[in-house]
Amino acid sequence: MKRYILHTPFNIYHFEATTWMHAVHKHTYFEIIFILKGHGIHNINGNTFGYSEGDVFLLGPEDYHDFTIQESTEFCFIRFHESLHEHSAGDKDTPWQPIIKTLLTTSSQSRGTIVEDKQEKQKLHYLLTVLEEEYKRDQSPYFAIIRDSLLRSMLMILARNLFSHSLANSQTTDSVEAILMYIRQHIYQPGKLTIDHLADVFHYAPAYISLFFKKQTGESLKQYIIKYKIKLIEARLLYSSLNLAQIADEFGYTDESHLCKQFRKYTGSTPSDFRKRG
Structure with missing residues (x-):
């Protein structure tokens, strides 16, 4: 199986496709995958999930996946290495770090999209819009600070949705x-x-x-x-x-x-x- 390599700490890959051109693959990095429009099937780790506009997936290096596109789909992939969030100046030992660490080390792909609530999806898409605009100025001396803040906010929202989902279930099934x-x-x-x-x-x-x-x-x-x-x-x-x-x-x-x-x-x-x- 092919493993894709990310040679920079971070990048954004935004595109539209009617046919998925990549074979089943893994990565050396993490991906937040936004579905901006369209629908189809997302095959992850041998499981099959339908996807549609607004869905958000988080994949880690050991997750393998591909897509079956049923309607022209606009994707946006935010790709980053785990080390990216560990080196923000002045942020060592802050409360958000263990939450994000847990998010990145916990398999979230035994289910489909992480975020189901419409308002939560909108918040993530607003952050994505700002992040893409800032990415156009990635040579700015302020870019890394803004990027890290926006990415951290995205990950915290994903963690809130993933872990609150588990908490909600635990209230009915006693954990x-x-x-x-x-x-x-x-x-x-x-x-x-x-x-x-x-x-x-x-x-x-x-x-x-x-x-x-x-x-x-x-x-x-x-x-x-x-x-x-x-x-x-x-x-x-x-x-x-x-x-x-x-x-x-x-x-x-x-x-x-x-x-x-x-x-x-x-x-x-x-x-x-x-x-x-x-």
């Missing part, structure tokens, strides 16, 4: 969405996904958190974690050149053999056979 988000965020750190650790983080008894999770989702906590991990491994096998030892190490398996055994149990195929068929 199962928070558990799901935590699992997605720490899927590469098996030590943080043990029953005892999750119970400690979410203030449940170890025996109760498993029962609670199954009641809310219909699936055991252990099974969900394994199946989610297997789906990510399938993507690695299909779209990366990593060998089995590297994948095993990435996902915290003790060795390649352990990965192969669990993968075959849940898919009926060995990782090597799965990769060949893909």
Whole structure:
């Protein structure tokens, strides 16, 4: 799978298309994708989401995607490296930094557009308009300060919408969405996904958190974690050149053999056979 590289800390890519010309790909950077008009399908990490005017997506370096355009679509991509927000003068240890850090390290693409409220979409589009105007003067000595402020505001609005969505769900499901988000965020750190650790983080008894999770989702906590991990491994096998030892190490398996055994149990195929068929 091709991985696109961004050679500058930041850029804006604004265009209109009737046909999507790029194959499924990843990036070395983050993207905020604005749909300014049109509609179609956005394929992200093996999931399919409809898109339409006003939708906003946030993708990270490990997300892979492409579009199926059904009506001429105007896109605007804001592309930036994570380090961009870490070097704003005088902003170290400020309250917004951990919020944005959490946003950028939490997979938001188990769903479609991050923002659903019309007014929230309008706020983001106003910020985008100002940012694009300032980008025309990117040689100005003030550009970096204005860019960082506008980008930070965008990310804070995205964080508010993503995390308030989870909070709203947690009020009706007693925090199962928070558990799901935590699992997605720490899927590469098996030590943080043990029953005892999750119970400690979410203030449940170890025996109760498993029962609670199954009641809310219909699936055991252990099974969900394994199946989610297997789906990510399938993507690695299909779209990366990593060998089995590297994948095993990435996902915290003790060795390649352990990965192969669990993968075959849940898919009926060995990782090597799965990769060949893909």
